[in-house]
Amino acid sequence: MRLLFIILLALVALIQYPLWKGRGGWFEVRELQAQLAGQKSINEGLLLRNQALRAEISDLESGTEAAEERARGELGMMKRDEIFVQVLPPNVKPPMTKPVDTATSNVGTAKPNR
Template sequence: MKRLLFVLIALLAMLQYRLWLGDKSLADSFHLQEQIKLQQQSNAQLVARNQVLREEISDLRSGTEALEERARNELGMVKEGETFFRVVGGERGGVPEN
């Protein structure tokens, strides 16, 4: 009887060790759950960013209006007969100081 009790206690101790301190313990499981949540959030942000980029690509492929707007904003291009003015202002929004 004592031998059986000793075996059961040893088995219980071994299982408790694996549960709390060993590989695939509860602490590891909680840590992995947190990593999964963070990765899912990151994935959601990347999916949203990819969708915006797909829409921009589609817009650029479908018409010249978006292409023209991008050329004007990013490259400073102007149409023939237009005059380009760049207004450089201070903190007051371009209002000249006295």
């Protein structure tokens, strides 16, 4: 009787092994589900980024305000009659610059080629 119990227990263990550890077993399914959840969250982030880029493209195509904002922010451009003011954080010394003599300066006097 004892031998029959050991044989049946061994057969059950042989049957259960592929279910738990084999290809497509419980452990592999759980690991794949975790990978799938991670990939879904990455895809959602990329989808949001793509939507933001589409909105920016439509803004750039439809008007000049978005292009002007981008030129100001990224390229540091400004309009002709504007004054540039830079606010430095506390405890930061301003950069040393040479004084500009407006009488001899050629800034803004270039004539366009026609």
